[in-house]
Amino acid sequence: MKIKDITDHIEQLAPLHYAQNFDNVGLLVGESNTPVTGVLITLDCLETVIDEAIVRNCNLIVTFHPIIFSGLKHLKPTDYVRRAVLKAIKNNIAIYATHTALDMAHGGVSYRMAHEMGLQNVKTLVPEKSVIKKLQIHVPRENVDELREALFSCGAGQLGNYTDCSFVLDGKGTFMGNDHSNPSRGQKNKRETVQEAVLEVTFLSHQESSVLQAMWENHPYEEVSYSVETLENEYSKIGLGAVGNLENPMSSNDFLKFTKTVFKSGVVRSSLSRKRDIQKVALLGGSGSFAIKNAISCGADAYITADLKYHDFFQGEDLLLCDVGHYESEQFTKNLLQEHISEKFSSFAILCAQTQTNPVNYT
Template identity: 55%
Template sequence: MTIQEVIDLIEDFAPLSYAEDFDNVGLLVGDKSAHVTGALITLDTLEATVDEAIKKDCNLIISFHPIIFSGLKKLTGKNYVERTVLKAIKNDIAIYAIHTALDNQYKGVNDMISEKLGLKNRQILIPRKDSIKKLTTFVPIKNADEVRKALFDAGGGSIGNYDNCSFNTTGKGSFKGNEESNPVIGEKGEVHFEEEVQIGITYPVHLEARILKNLFTSHPYEEVAYEIHSLENKNQHLGMGMVGELEEAIDEKDFLKNVKEVFGCGCIRHSKLLHKPVKKVAVLGGSGAFAIDNAIAAGADIFITADLKYHDFYKAGEKLVLADIGHYESEQFTKNLLYSFLSKKISSFALILADTNTNPINYL
């Protein structure tokens, strides 16, 4: 397989359009047309990670965090970013990063955290806006089933746990082709009336090109009439963070001790304990201070995240417990998630979980 073919698999699972605007995702280093000898899957790409890739004959590193985040003006090896990139280039190793595209994926980073904590009834904590569109088209009655199926096959008409969703009404359409036209139905230069079905479906933004391709190839008309509207609806299966429930309520200290054990935390910094059982839990891997108010609004008893600052802990008040388990610790299982997904899709070369510990923080 080529690097691009591997990228296609990853982005079918977590499209780059899911990523936040500030992020730097995709192929950061390397030739997408190169054939893959092996892929090393890691949380971070550092010099040591590149060394491991060289040792294990992997010419592709699939990383959660991007090694290149802001612009590089020079490549002189003066810092760890430049040294890592230079070493990868010298050894023909490509680097691909997925980051917030996987953060926003329903079955992504936060679902993995929730799975480790045993949370049930999971929902997105901050559903994504501006990610759903609506397509309306008009089709002759006899062709409606074929066009509708083509739209469904492209991923249209999926709403949460349901698919093949559409709204259909019948009516009469009219048209008249000019001298340059080649109408499938009716005659050029004559007004024609046709019994049609108006088909309406919703679809995620990243599928638009595929949806339109299937519309145009399945529709019988020379000129396809259609409308596209952006919806204000929040996407309940796309967004940051997750909230769910434990099977049974548990004491705060016992819950935090379990979290510390599951995630191998050197320590957990937390706000004042409220001395009430924990049942509803909100999670957000990585830096999650921006979601404190969302966790409170969701009625969570505790919010598991990382990188909380001194004043962030005051925001907990008497409403919930804030727990900072560490950035690396909260996202460490992400590479396992990527490995599990890709191993079901790829058998033509080795997929290897990186052994290199890239956590920059140590504890006494």
């Protein structure tokens, strides 16, 4: 088994295509064709984590936060980033980061928070827009079924909880090939009229290359008439945050105690408690102040996130804001990745790092 086998499986859960533009995700150190001896999963890839990988015979570290975030102009061991990268290179250890690709994934970071809270009917808090594309193809009527099945087989035609979605409109098409053409219907230099159909399917933007490849390989024409359009629709299976319901309402005080226990937080910073009970809860792992308005608009009673500033708490007039800490909000990511990888590679060592990487201390 090679590194690429592991990372390809991770990207089925968290396609790198949806990572934020500022991010640095994917294979940061190492070569994708290197055989794997073991996988160590961590939230932060520090030098001490590299040491643990060496001891536990793991030559692939899957980290949530990328250790290389901005450009490195030298590799002298002058800070914690360069020391970790140098030690990884010297010991032939690869580093792969998921970060905002996993934040955006359905079933990703915030969904795992909701799972740990025992929330029900969980949905995406901030669905992503413009990730659905529509392919429209002109094809001879007798070839529609074969082409459609080929497109379905590579992921086209999926909408939320539905698959095999398409639309077909019958009509007539005309064309005339020149001396250099090789028409599959009719003859060169003669106008042909063919019973055609317009076949439409939707797909997600990260699938575009495979969908178009399937179209070209399964279309009978030498030249294919097609168009691709980006739709403005929100897509609930990709986006940031999550929102769901507690099985039973809790008072604000009980909810804060419960939250502190679940996230093992040294302290939970919160806005002034509301009078009514808490049942609908929004969550977003990491720095989530930008989504307070989304939590309010969806009717959440509480919003759990991290890195809230002083003035952010003034927005807690209509809901209980809870800052559980950055590390604390994302800590379950290790378990999520371990379970996902182990599901496919059940006979291989997929280990969670034991090294403590939280830089924040509570006294």
